[in-house]
Amino acid sequence: MRRSEIRDHLLETALRLFNQHGYHATGIDLIIAEAGVAKTTLYRHFETKEDLILAALERRDEEDRNAMRAFVEQHASDPAKRLLTTFDFLEASVRDKQFRGCMFVSAAGEHKDTVNPVFRAAVMHKRLTIAYFEELAHAARFAEPKRIANEINLLHEGAMAVAQMTRIAEPVQQAKRMAGHLLAAEERSPSARGGDAGQRTQAS
Amino acid sequence: MRRSEIRDHLLETALRLFNQHGYHATGIDLIIAEAGVAKTTLYRHFETKEDLILAALERRDEEDRNAMRAFVEQHASDPAKRLLTTFDFLEASVRDKQFRGCMFVSAAGEHKDTVNPVFRAAVMHKRLTIAYFEELAHAARFAEPKRIANEINLLHEGAMAVAQMTRIAEPVQQAKRMAGHLLAAEERSPSARGGDAGQRTQAS
DNA sequence: GCCAAACGATACAGATCGGTATACTTCTTC
DNA sequence: GAAGAAGTATACCGATCTGTATCGTTTGGC
Numbered sequence A, B: 001m002r003r004s005e006i007r008d009h010l011l012e013t014a015l016r017l018f019n020q021h022g023y024h025a026t027g028i029d030l031i032i033a034e035a036g037v038a039k040t041t042l043y044r045h046f047e048t049k050e051d052l053i054l055a056a057l058e059r060r061d062e063e064d065r066n067a068m069r070a071f072v073e074q075h076a077s078d079p080a081k082r083l084l085t086t087f088d089f090l091e092a093s094v095r096d097k098q099f100r101g102c103m104f105v106s107a108a109g110e111h112k113d114t115v116n117p118v119f120r121a122a123v124m125h126k127r128l129t130i131a132y133f134e135e136l137a138h139a140a141r142f143a144e145p146k147r148i149a150n151e152i153n154l155l156h157e158g159a160m161a162v163a164q165m166t167r168i169a170e171p172v173q174q175a176k177r178m179a180g181h182l183l184a185a186e187e188r189s190p191s192a193r194g195g196d197a198g199q200r201t202q203a204s
Numbered sequence C: 001g002c003c004a005a006a007c008g009a010t011a012c013a014g015a016t017c018g019g020t021a022t023a024c025t026t027c028t029t030c
Numbered sequence D: 001g002a003a004g005a006a007g008t009a010t011a012c013c014g015a016t017c018t019g020t021a022t023c024g025t026t027t028g029g030c
Helices: A003-021 A028-035 A039-045 A049-075 A079-095 A103-110 A117-139 A145-166 A170-184 B003-021 B028-035 B039-045 B049-075 B079-095 B103-110 B117-139 B145-166 B170-184
Strands: none
Touching: A003 A028, A003 A039, A003 A049, A003 A103, A028 A039, A049 A079, A049 A103, A049 A117, A079 A117, A079 A145, A079 A170, A103 A117, A103 A145, A103 B103, A103 B145, A117 A145, A117 B145, A145 A170, A145 B103, A145 B117, A145 B145, A145 B170, A170 B145, A170 B170, B003 B028, B003 B039, B003 B049, B003 B103, B028 B039, B049 B079, B049 B103, B049 B117, B079 B117, B079 B145, B079 B170, B103 B117, B103 B145, B117 B145, B145 B170
């Protein structure tokens, strides 16, 4: 393993274990054992465990948001449909055997102080995710893109929380249907009524 | 303090600390120090820390659901409106200075194994909460009370998750508005169109 | 009022925690 | 190929973890 890869390998191992067991329950000794690395090496790359957690969350944040962008852009072209396609991406994440709930919600749940850097990193991820939703809502010419983005985000959070408990993907599909109904009733700028299914009757 | 009160006092103290710092981060030594009790006493009432967590969650489960029932029955009489009133109860919980997210979601987040008793206790709480929503949805004569209950629950979970990060109550109000729009479009048994605002135009 | 149970206080056990120190080896780079 | 950075392995540090043992004191029920 090349030296520059060790840091990446450590981050991947740490992310996997944090996801499996949580942050407090995952000790440094377990991380280095699973990564096959000496403790000295870990502490050469990360000053403290908290630094490792922060680096892992930053990595996961970028990965997640990039993956969602790529998925959505590939599976839908109409901006309004893209908002709904975010749920398809979420469904794929939830269907993963390794899914155990949102790592950022869990991070905030284990570091509840609002000034804690881990808590703040979790909040930042959610802010950036909402910003993407708003970008899509704006492109879809919804009258209130900020509110739409917050509603989509709330449905995402709800679906993930329910799926964390039930370990099934159905809540995500339900959230998508709910989002579809809500968006269909929203006002949009006239030039947005392009080729997509704008009006929807009460018959589903 | 009478002997029978010690157990209650321990549970209340543990619940407060679990809510403040999380489950792993709250040590037995802190709990007994805050409760002003000897370690021997705690272990006479609870065999292990996990037993303490389970007893605390059971207590919280009953308290929460009883409080929600009482609040809803007091603030609304129409069953359909009662479904929306559950969000008012949630808003009051979130506005509490001590709110740091749903304790059951956090419990499941720190004990992710589905066979873990703590995880199962969290799941049980959610199941019972959904059962109450279904009871209300049935009384309101919605065509699909199970689906309605799951949708209301998903909005509750989403609102709590967002509020856990933002520490504001606005997401709960937003979830209530979303629930109102969704319920207004739902089919209901004819005899349910009593004195409530059954049909709602697209103008909010 | 007696007795047993429960309490408080403290010390301790054994494990694990995050993090450091040391000494030796391997790799990269000039 | 020499030098220095980065790796491994291991021992160790002090703190903290859950849980137990000991012992004297308090208390409630008969």
